[in-house]
Amino acid sequence: MLSMRLCLADLQEPRWRTEGGRWINGESWIEPANVSALVMEVNDDRAPRVRVRVKECKREEADFVELTMEPGQACLSAGVFGTAPLYLAERAGVLHASWDLTLLRPHLRADRLVPRVVARTLTRQHRYASETLFEGVHRLTERASATFTSSGLRIHHPEPAEHVLEPRTLRPGVDPLAALDGLLTEVIRQAPTATGCVGVELSGGADSGNVALAVKAARFFEVHSFGLLMGGSVGRQQEERRRALVEHCGFHDTAIPAMQHPPFCPDGVRALCKPHDPAGAFYQEAFDVVREQAASRRCEIMFTGSGGDEINAHHSRRQAELPTPEPVPWLGDKAVRALAEVNEHLAPIPVLPVPTLMAFGMHNPGFLRAGVWPVSPLAHPRIVRFMEQLPHEHKHGKALFRERIRQAGLPEWVAAPAEPENFLTVLEKGLRSYGLPVLDDMLRESVLVDLGYLDPKALAQARDGAAAAPVIPDLLCDALALEVGLRSLM
Structure with missing residues (x-):
């Protein structure tokens, strides 16, 4: 900072x-x-x-x-x-x-x-x-x-952080819902705001919904909610969930159509070749708009739902296994050789979940650039430890989070939507409309190809296949974003 x-x-x-x-x-x-x-x-x-x-x-x-x-x-x-x-x-x-x-x-x-x-x-x-x-x-x-x-x-580096290795049994009479509610409200009330004007990222999902309910209880002077709408039938359901939460909480809402700001869109940081972190988030263009809107409304801080997936995950810290990665056929020889070292030179086990910390690194510098301080209550160490101890039945399917939304008086289709929102349609539009021309340019000249990290023949085959495919392989976005990001810094 x-x-x-x-x-x-x-x-x-x-x-x-x-x-x-x-x-x-x-x-x-x-x-x-x-x-x-x-x-x-x-x-x-x-x-x-x-x-x-x-x-x-x-x-x-x-x-x-x-x-x-x-x-x-x-x-x-x-x-x-x-x-x-x-x-x-x-x-x-x-x-x-x-x-x-x-x-x-x-x-x-x-x-x-x-x-x-x-x-x-x-x-x-x-x-x-x-x-x-x-x-x-x-x-x-x-x-x-x-x-x-x-x-x-x-x-x-420090020693690895200590964690609860397995969930514990609740004592008789303990209400986990009340405990979560108290912890979350307390963490949010500690927010470092002088004016009381705050923002909330509100996607319509269980994570941001729980944060929104706690922000409402904290009674800030002025609260603005911001959300990216995904479009299509899923987006319509998302819009209805967001509307129900906004009306329940009494927020001043700003909804932003994510389909208007997909990856590589003409007015975004990548297309304009503005200097940016090559390892930044896929959806930086859309979230940049959210951050600009929050800054224009003078929000001092932005509450996010980051960390909700990780603290509800069910695994033993002693037996956790990383998922098998999807093959990437366009890797060059240098990248293939380096795959043997992907698990070397890692930081020790942290206090917060690793995916949460990595998401912070991708998303949060953009908030600081806009003059807004991001606060993720679900990733507070006290809440992380509470959730580690919680019996699995309260975390499975985010059961406790969903019950908290029900208890607030919101309908079942808000607490447990049949079709949660996702960015896949937005990513597909970005790749097809704006990403493929980037790939065409890379086939003519590419930093990653010249350095041996991408195979030009396999990349050309992927381009030919993408033109006819109903859905472009989303792994192509990783290569395109890294290439464009490196160019922006040269």
Whole structure:
């Protein structure tokens, strides 16, 4: 949640001063994300040792990032929340860092990629690790620390987080619905808002619906809801569910047709070749519109339903197995060789679910760019631990979440829809209307083909097959998005 340029030479004489929203000392500077919900505290009472903390302005829990500087050394450490990533790069005695990968563009070279990270991206075998796509650029994972000295940058990982290995039996008389309701409401009431103007991502599903009910109970001054409508028959049902929730909660609603903003659409970040993270979300174009709308309504924070799928998942932490990946026929030799390493150099088991942290890394920088702070109550450590202990029958099919919606007085078709919404139709439109021309361009010239990560003949065969196929293979989106993202940074 900060960006900085830190020169070791400046740490010898710490004379930090504020200037234009930055703390400056010689050639060094530190700047928090421009988000009203965050505060950066600088403590130089023990000079030459200086401590910088970035945290939510109201929450007294763990910091999101802490920086300690003294002559010859700087140390960064991350908290458990992982709301936004922090990327680090060191060069010639200077440490560069930012939550926005594009601000490190001088250190991002398409000809110096990490093969196993490229292979993970192309085959949808994403892993939580300090490595990024780019050599020499590191992610500070949750609870990790980084030490910067004249010897360079070293990453230190924590011990694996402890988790409840198996669900427990409820004590007699315990009401899990009341317990969830109390926890969720308490977490939401801690939201770091000064004006009380907040947003809620409201898809119409059980996760965002439960968050919406708790936001209603928290009684903020002004609440805006935002949702992407999927279109078609599924979209009509989704629209009806959203309308029922909005009317029940009394929100000011903004619905955005996702079909107007599919991947690779002409007015989106990819088509315009704006610098962006190549590993960003497929639906960045549509969610960018949501973020712009939230910012235009002066929402200080945005509550999301992220984490709901993961905390309701049923598995033993000791026996969890990753799904078998779908074959990707257009991989080049370099990517095929790197597949043997996709499970190497991973971060230790985190406090929050790994898919949730990875989703944060893809989605949340966009919120910070818009000046909005994302809050995901379902991924709060207290709720994660509560759900880990809950007997499986309360998590199967999100039973407890759905019962909470029923108990609020909403109809069954809202609590348990027959056809939940999904982005597949939006993805298909994006690929067919705008993605195939990108693929045609890649067949003429491609960074990933030149580097050996994609096979041009197999890619051409995939293009021929896609033209006649009723549905384009969605795995093509991974290759197209990575190619376009790399080009945007060159």
